[in-house]
Amino acid sequence: MACLACLLALAFVAAEAQQMQSNISQGSSLTPTTNSTWLSRSGLYAFGFYRQGNGYAVGIFLAGIPEETVVWTANRDDPPFSNNATLRFTGDGLALPTAEGQNYLVKPSSTPSYASMLDSGNFVLYNSSREIVWQSFDHPTDTLLPGQRLLSGNELFSAKSEADHSTGIFRLKMQNDGNLVQYPVDTPDTRPYAFYSSSTSGAGENVTLNFGADGHLYLLNRNGTNIRNITEGGLPTDEGKLYLMRIDVGGIFRLYSHDLKKNANWSVQWESSNDKCDPKGLCGLNSYCVSIDLQPDCRCLPRFEYVNQGNQTSGCERNFVADACKNRNENFTYTMEELESTTWEDVSYMNLRLSDRNDCIQGCLEDCNCEAALFDGTNCRKQRLPLRYGRRDTGTSDRALIKVGVPRKPDTDPRIVQPGNKKKGRTGILIIGLSFTAFGSILLLISVIVWWKHNVWAYKRMSAVNGDLELNEGVALRRYAYEELEEMTNNFKEELGRGASSTVYKGLILGTQKPVAVKRLEKVAAEGETEFQTEIRVIGRTHHKNLVRLLGYCLDGAKKLLVYEYMSNGSLADVLFTRERQPFWEERMGIARNIARGxxxxxxxxxxxxxxxxxxxxxxxxxxxxCPKISDFGLAKLLKADQTRTTTGIRGTKGYVAPEWHRKMPITVKADVYSFGIVLLEIICCRRNVDWSLPEEEAILDELAYNNYHTSR
Known part of the structure; x- marks a missing residue:
């Protein structure tokens, strides 16, 4: 009986020793509920299933301490696995069989023979020659361990939350220029978005972030020379100390230590910032970060509410109706509320040189496009919503002026200027009256054109506030890298249209998947350069619901591209001249009125x-x-404040060009009025201006309209 007890004890010890063995052979498997991990030799680290949400994830975690600490996750953005999942080690890697096939969590470069969970925290696959064919140290998620490196061009991404290890909203990148920088996710690698930097830009290629056993974080260049100490190191290196570096959920990356002997908690040895409001994007859209007792607190803009009360990164939204400005609701008005000592991302569409806060407020109230203004005492920068990267900064005098809607009291003084309701003495364009038969409409149209050409100068001019335009002055546009636009357009795959000097492609904004239109200019000579600069100068600072919005541009040597809002119904020509898509009369008249407003x-x-x-x-x-929007401003002309006409070479498209172009006369806005008149005829008749498939006397639409008008008099 005693011998039997000895045999059982020996069997238990042998089984335990086998469990502690780090070598894993092909054919081995794991499940979430039984045999769920492969341990390192000391039992400190484990590879396998761990709890996440309502299911399980696969990763590497510290099993030798009471506080489970995940240091690496496989396919971290996959949904959780169920409790009947089985992870198998095959000749192709580590896979979870699914109904659709094999879901590979680890895919080595060649056939693996066995694997090991090392005491360093590195999970490694070897071939039959004991060569490494895959290791977790080469694919970090949010954590580095001693002995691990972050290679040039690679990134760490924060976790979504302490309990959810999928990709969060911050990243730490070892850039190819040698600079270690932190950014929010889905932003370009440019200075305006950075909130931490090692200040080693220009240190050369192949710079790596290295992690020593003594807690030393440092940068080495391609020659192995230390170019920057991130931490000083020199911490105890005995077996009783653990270290890890992590970019935390809140965006700050920290060096942690853990004393195994004292069974203590993790303690911070170093951090990239002691201000938890530093990470840009910690608070969502239309909210700003305030530090209270060293803890970040996200607050909404005035008259805004959280989109999701339980999630501060969800941002805020208005608690009032936002279209009263354009609809001129007499029972509703706007006022401005102020946030002092706050900073925001500056994506202003207009910059007014103003030193008076009240002038800035009035300028925003009178502009329906202005939803907020950033005022620094000398500049009033008009902004659209959403505002982002907001934070309280007591070291600045900048203030944000937020337009908010309030019901108008019955006794409100009617003399107060309402936004979008400037009294300019306009007489209108009379398009609203175009609701007669086609022939009668043509007669009225000709009268309208003649009337408008003689009376357009009766309108009052608004005073210019920005002086002469320069390419970048007053224009707040996103500058894209060419590689970004290649990725957004899937290498310029889907063509939306083609012109004489450009091609337009459909793209998707990275991260949001919002569609955009990307115009690539084909001309790279002086003519193409002029059109490119004109487009930016004109449409980059004009904002109206009937003008296509320019979102950004790319200027990379000969590569010149413009990024616009996406217009899902194509051009007016596509609709008007396709019989199956032609709008009804009322809809065509609505299109005409909106073009006129533009x-x-x-x-x-x-x-x-x-x-x-x-x-x-x-x-x-x-x-x-x-809703129609005017586009393509590459040939546009800007007049100075003291100009009413300009002299230039002939521009435009045959059939729409006003007679004064051909007579080399000075050009005024009447040239556009003529072209618009031709377009109105096409809208009314649903046919092209020139159609040689028709009898000769009907082929040219404006001549046909004039002859009908003349004979009816």
Whole structure:
């Protein structure tokens, strides 16, 4: 009986020793509920299943301490696995069989023979020659361990939360220029988005972040020379101490230590910042970070509420209706509320040189596009929502002025200027009255054109506030890298349209998957350069619901590209001249009225008067609601404050060009009025201006309209 007890004890010890063995052979498997991990030799680290949410994830974690600490996760953005999942070690790697096939969590470069969970925390696959064919140290997630490196071009991404190890909202990148930088996710690697830097830009290629056993974090260049100490190191290196470096959920990366002998908790040895509001994007859109007792607190803009009360990174949204400005609701008005000592990302669409806060407030109230203004005492930068990267900064005098909506009291003074309701003595364009038969409409149209050409100068000019335009002055546009646009357009795969000097492609903004239109200019000579700069200078600072919005640009040597909002219904030509898509009469008249509003803005309401010079149905785009927007300003002319006309070479498209172009006369906004008149005829008749498939007397639409008008008098 005693011998039997000895045999049982020996069997137990042998089984335990086998469990502690780090070598794993092909054919081995793990399940979440039984035989769930492969341990390192000391039992400190484990590879296998761990609890996440309502299921399980696969990764590496510290099993030798009471506080489970995950240091690496496989396919971290996959949904959790169920409790009947089975992870198998095959000749192709580590895979979970699914109904669709094998889901590989580890895919080595060649056939593995066995694997090991090392005491360093590195999980390694070897071939039959004991060569490493895959190791977790080469694929870090949010954590580095001693002996591990972050290679040039690689990144660490924070976890979503302490309990969810999927990808979060911050990243730490070892850039190819030698600089170690922190950014929010889904942002370009440029200075405006950085919130930590090692200040080693220009140190050369192949710089790596290294982690020593004594807690030393340092940068080595390609020659092995130390170019920067991130931490000083020199911490105890005995077996009783653990170290790890992590980019935390809150965006700050820290060096932690853990004393195994004292069974203590993790303690911070070093951190990239002691201000927890430093990480940009910690608070969501339309909210800002305030530090209270060294803890970050996210607060909404005035009259805004959290999108999700339980998640501060979800951002905030208005608690009032936002369209009263454009609808001129007499029972509703706007006022401005102020946030002092706050900083925000500056994506202003207009910069006014103002030193008076009240002038800045009035300028925003009178502009329906302005939803907030950033005022620093000398500049009033008009912004659209959402605002982001907001934080309280007591060291700045900058203030944010937020437009908020309030119901109008019955006794409100009617003399207060309402946004979008400037009294300019306009007489209108009379398009609203175009609801007669086609022939009668043509007669009225000709009268309207003649009337407008003689009376357009009766409108009052708005005073220019920004002086002469320069390419970058007053223009707040995102500058894209060419590689970004290649990725956004899937290498310029889907073509939306083609012109004489450019091609337009569909793209998706990285991260949000919001569609955009990317125009690539084909001309790289002086003509193409002029069109590129003109487009940015004109549309980059004009904002109206009937003008296509320019979102950004790329200027990379000969590569010149422009990024616009996406217009899902194509051009007016696509709709008007395709029989199956032709709008009804009322819808066509609505399109005509909205185009006219766009021209009224260009000619009379902009800081600088703009002549488009190339009006045609192909340059009028339609959004998802069939609202028309004027586009393609590459040939446009800007007039200075003291100009009413300009002399230039002939511009535009045959059939739409006003007679004064051919007579070399000075050009005014009347040139656009003529082109618009031709487009109106096409809208009314649903046919092209020139159609040689028709009898000769009907082929040219404006001549046909004039002859009908003349004979009816």
């Amino acid at each position: 021209f009224l803005y260009l000619h009379e309401e902009c800081d600088a008067q703009i002549i488009h010079c190339d009006i045609k149905p192909q340059n009028i785009l339609l959004d998802e609601f069939m």
